[in-house]
Amino acid sequence: MNIVVCLKQVPDTASKIVVKDGRVLEEGLTWVVNPYDEYAVEEALRIKEKLGGKVTLVTVGPERAKQALKDALALGADEGIHVTDPAFEGVGPYGVATILAAALQKIPYDMIWAGWKGVDLDQGQTAIILAEKLGLPHVSFVTKIDIAPDGKSATVQREVEGGKEVVQTQLPAVFTAQKGLNEPRYASLKGIMAVKKKVIPEWKAADLGLNPDGLGSRKVELVEVVPPPERAAGRVIPGAPEEAAKELVRLLHEEAKVF
């Protein structure tokens, strides 16, 4: 199995997000591999360990994104490709999918893994647009996958409200990982050392035959970012548990009117 994993570098979920002049400040953010992509990497490694093959990581992003490749290479992936070009800044999901689709013309694949969303802009679009661009089926929110012995199809479980859907798909296909798919491993010392010897190729727009103007960057345009509305300070209901519980029910019923 040749497995490609699409990796996105995102701010750590513990990061404080500071909004200034209608934009999110990048200074002070710590960057990590998107948590959902960690599940994707883990699944790719497990499939490789079972069926043999190769795991290739691809990220589209600026210089700092190389670290995301290194972090995931340390887990045991075979190769990492850094697709980077000033023209790729802020192109949006459609643009990134277009770039990834071009990169994938140069990488053999039997399956493509991604996260269901990046925990930065919470879009959840890139992988599915990529599937459409490559003419492949996709299955999103994957929590379990069984690959047929002939490697030509898979039976997949995806999360939905109130249960799981079972999906049948041919391969190659694009899969997006949901939490619960697996428990990602930690990097071993050996893995971390091995990364030092890896060469991470850089692919630019010209290497992919991409016209930077055609990347769909303006399909959705950011007008401004504002801080979330502050929640007014609430009140702590005093008294013994009996009185407090009673008063809480009264307030929820009469003041907040939620039941």
Add this chain to the structure above:
Amino acid sequence: MSNNVLVIAEQRGGTLKKVTFELLTAAQQVAGKWGGQVDAVVLGAGVRALAELLAQAGAAKVYVADDPALARYSPDGYAGVLANLVRRVEPAVVLVSATFWGKDLAPRVAAKVKAGLASDATGIEGQDGGRLLVTRPIYAGKAIAKVRINTTPQMVSLRPNSYPPAALEAGRAANVEAVVLDGYQPQAVVTDFVKAGGEKLDVAEANIIVSGGRGMGGSEQYAILEELASVLGAAVGASRAAVDAGWRPHSDQVGQTGKTVSPNLYIACGISGAIQHLAGMKTSKVIVAINKDPDAPIFKVADYGIVGDLFKVVPLFTEEVKKLKAAE
């Protein structure tokens, strides 16, 4: 191009989801402002009867793709049918639900018709000049983005509970147009549904959520939350600490790597209020915290709080709610 708004109706097992009626409310506001009309499309097998309901909820025209081949959902298959329709009727805006279904389908439709998609939005506003201003939380609600979509159509997936559901007006007959499938060849197809234990209400769809964290101490102790939830008609949620401890399934997790929820009432029991948890529930209309630590960060976002032992407070609270319900 028209000024019309097309709502993609979501149904499961022949029943329209509540979010569909919320989409119709949002659609009505935009179409009203632009002098367009609200249309709806529904796909499935044996879904013809739903057209009446959609019409009563305000859809001027209802496109019905009713075919045995559509009995089983396929993202690429359904997206193909929808893309053909969108190309033909040229709506100004296409609205879809930001549920597991809509999140799976919308990017595929958008890619096919090369439309910009603003996903998981909480508000849309029709502006002069025919463009939407879309509000969508980013960084799990730690910031709010306002975006404009520069394509035709403009596509938006809308988070459940963002708008009130459209009221039904009896007697409004549907203007139905059948959508004929043309060379339908789905690739990925849903073949089965495995229900989570019992008749479980999903946290993403619930109006009230009773959520428990590490303070619950174990899976059995959730019985007190289950009881409160059944009295309130609520869903039971959990923090990641509780999920990672194996007390609750992943599907119950609220937060940045769980579900983002906006119920009318969120009751957090034994949850400290870590930033990743707050990210998933901060937009709830009313938040209640029950925690023995007065300095727990959850109290900073709670409208009402009780500092105390949840094992004392929750059963008392449940009893008081029962009394209230009995009195009504």
